[in-house]
Amino acid sequence: MATFIKVASQNDIADGKMKEFRVEGKTIVIANTDGEFLAFDGICTHAHCALVGGYLDGQTITCYCHGAQFNTKTGEVLAPPANSPLKVYNVKTEGEDLLVEV
Numbered sequence: 001m002a003t004f005i006k007v008a009s010q011n012d013i014a015d016g017k018m019k020e021f022r023v024e025g026k027t028i029v030i031a032n033t034d035g036e037f038l039a040f041d042g043i044c045t046h047a048h049c050a051l052v053g054g055y056l057d058g059q060t061i062t063c064y065c066h067g068a069q070f071n072t073k074t075g076e077v078l079a080p081p082a083n084s085p086l087k088v089y090n091v092k093t094e095g096e097d098l099l100v101e102v
């Protein structure tokens, strides 16, 4: 059953930045996009590069390996070579804490 797990504090991730976390054996990136925290799988669906090394522009993450782009809110593929969408996770805040549903 999915549960929310505390992963970080809001202060840990500045606006426009992202960080990678290991949660329950998964690699998850949380991005702060204009104060909205979005969590998504940290591994590119194309060839397994770490997305935290990529480029974040609003709700678009670009993988540094081969340039695939994903929407960080929906996981939708925006540009090839990735074919499969990125898994995204629900995030909620409790005070300063950021919790991710895994």
Ligand code: FES
Pocket: 044, 045, 046, 047, 048, 049, 063, 064, 065, 066, 067, 068, 080, 081, 082
């Ligand atoms: S591993 Fe991300 S685009 Fe190839």
